[in-house]
């Protein structure tokens with residue numbers, strides 16, 4: 001039985017008619033940039049998250065740069081950020097003029113902790129980026145209680161639930177990616193900023209359109225970074241199904257647990273009160289290459305995502321001198337993503353477990 005690492009096609013198959021109709025609707029409207037589909041999706045997505053405002057942008061990387069600037073981050077500031085994340089989380093900081101300050105994660109949850117953030121704070125800290133990695137929710141309220149504004153990087157966490165609500169409404173602002181493989185994915189690139197602060201939303205709207213409100217006068221150097229009408233229409237079809245798909249991801253994690261996978265590898269631990277819509281299901285083992293070889297031989301998809309953490313990537317070395325990140329190093333060395341999707345079946349989870357039981361015993 002082959003088990004793919006992820007499956008984006010099967011969950012979308014029943015929606016094909018609606019997706020085609022949405023594309024035709026946009027073609028008929030002849031409006032392609034910042035029209036009614038984007039406005040409607042912004043309203044629907046903000047309501048889904050429990051935030052007051054949503055601002056559609058071109059991708060999840062721009063979303064972070066623009067959100068940071070809209071939160072007032074600029075030259076000379078510091079932004080605390082985990083190193084164990086996708087490169088883009090950190091790459092988005094220097095274009096604001098600020099510098100990244102790396103902080104450690106808990107290798108059981110893969111998320112930053114208030115203690116690790118506290119150690120990284122200085123008088124120059126202007127914001128913390130709390131990455132909800134793999135769909136697990138970082139403890140935003142506890143971090144905000146340190147007195148520093150939090151930007152959630154929720155690129156991997158659409159559909160997750162926490163004790164304080166959904167990602168997108170937990171920090172001062174939040175960012176999402178709608179890259180096709182994400183929990184809520186479009187058919188190209190797309191991103192969103194959510195916030196309940198009017199000023200942050202307003203500045204993000206200006207920044208996404210060249211720093212202008214009216215296309216005539218320009219207040220600051222901005223970006224051409226907009227979600228387009230086609231992607232918004234496609235996302236509107238999928239949003240009502242996001243919770244169902246997230247339940248499928250939670251069910252899949254349950255299949256692994258019931259199959260006994262936890263006796264063979266370390267399973268990801270949800271943070272307190274979190275019901276993660278696992279974007280990636282990432283296990284850990286002291287010999288990840290052995291696990292990977294066994295799964296690959298059995299035609300089971302798997303791969304490490306962040307074997308070299310961001311602070312050790314060449315362009316980041318200028319900011320990482322002296323960083324001590326033992327949790328990050330452990331996670332980077334031992335992690336491996338195994339199959340996860342809203343439609344991962346019990347038999348597939350049992351097959352993964354059976355292959356690993358044979359290989360690791």
Ligand SMILES: Cc1ncc(COP(=O)(O)O)c(C=O)c1O
Pocket residue numbers: 059060061062085086088089131153155156176177178179189190191
């Ligand atoms: C944690 C995280 N942050 C940011 C991004 C950047 O999103 P995008 O690829 O849409 O620019 C991604 C996704 O690729 C991500 O996984």
